[in-house]
């Protein structure tokens with residue numbers, strides 16, 4: 216029995232939005248405290264919307280599928296909407312992950328959030344939903 | 359997992375080997391008509407017993423031991439547990455210090471941990487960058503109360519073969535018992551008890567084309583051993599429980615075949631191995647061969663491919679019909695990088711790129727070339743996704 220479902224496999228085999236944005240409006244880089252992997256999200260913002268989202272991932276199959284899914288979910292959303300993407304929503308959209316792979320879904324949402332925070336900081340704007348969580352929440356959170 | 363191709367190439371013989379047709383043929387009667395309990399005193403029992411005793415002889419011949427020194431077990435792991443726990447407990451009055459290497463299989467490491475909880479002291483021996491143990495380092499760590507040293511013959515993750523005879527000499531001088539986990543090596547390279555000079559040795563059938571669920575511990579005549587289980591008189595009371603007769607006769611036949619085919623197999627496999635190693639190292643940059651370059655198992659080719667992670671590689675290889683394995687943190691249930699790679703001093707992110715191929719007797723040059731054709735684009739694809747690689751390229755440009 217394969218460990219990943221078809222949806223996860225699809226995003227792993229054909230990841231959407233892989234790569235880097237030159238001159239991004241925000242960059243978010245996170246490391247996985249559990250297994251030491253890395254994820255970077257790049258965003259381009261237009262009229263308070265995520266005009267473009269790209270990612271780079273150093274990690275397992277689930278981590279790659281998660282990044283792809285997050286990028287797809289985030290693209291086109293307003294910044295406020297994008298901030299409501301949580302690891303469990305990502306896992307749900309992927310129709311589930313193996314138990315020991317749920318921690319990989321944290322990375323994606325965190326990296327996206329960090330990219331938006333980077334953008335807000337650069338522009339000096341306040342975005343609803345961004346300040347609700349403390350900085351510690353962004354990183355180092357396990358599962 | 360989805361597969362795009364019909365071609366299938368199994369290069370994961372370090373995980374387990376297929377059962378050879380001859381081995382299966384030998385086993386079948388013992389799953390059908392020869393169903394007696396070897397302990398029974400009728401002809402049904404006699405037939406089963408005969409099968410087991412023949413296998414005992416075959417296994418003994420493979421390693422150069424006496425048949426009565428062989429204890430059949432359910433696996434290499436059980437053999438290792440029996441050796442560590444059984445010998446330590448039997449020697450406890452003499453001392454409570456055990457030495458094992460840092461790169462042992464978990465069945466040795468965890469058995470040692472269990473003994474630690476029972477009041478023993480454990481010393482973990484370091485290895486060098488090739489995964490080799492320095493015999494002098496062993497000698498240095500032997501104390502008055504050392505009762506047992508366990509160092510593996512060959513490592514299944516990196517292929518490195520230890521200088522067991524040299525190590526044994528040092529241990530003998532100190533009068534301490536020496537067990538070697540020869541699960542990865544037995545049946546694949548010559549294992550000669552007389553040359554090695556060990557007191558106990560573990561082996562497993564599914565590492566050399568025998569069935570899963572078959573293993574053995576060879577233990578020098580006259581040595582005391584506390585069994586793991588209580589029960590009947592099977593295996594001299596050292597391994598109670600009705601014998602797994604089909605598995606045992608299969609193990610015996612696999613041992614016999616390994617003995618007679620050893621050198622042609624080794625010649626063929628080392629050719630395939632060298633072809634694969636050379637191909638990978640020349641076509642994929644930033645790749646490290648893990649383990650010793652020459653002191654390694656003839657079928658074993660292991661690497662760390664930098665900037666990418668092992669599980670992702672395995673999945674893409676599998677989509678091309680290729681089976682391999684990895685010691686990356688993401689591939690392990692515990693999400694920990696291989697203790698073997700870390701013990702050799704590899705940084706965590708490099709260990710993440712662990713990839714291991716182990717060839718088998720039915721593999722061909724074509725199989726190797728197929729892997730060599732499929733792997734570089736897979737690596738490339740994952741590197742194009744990797745933030746580590748992007749950083750590396752940028753820094754290089756600067």
Ligand code: FES
Nearest residue numbers: 250274275319688
């Ligand atoms: S990134 Fe390591 S397990 Fe998913």
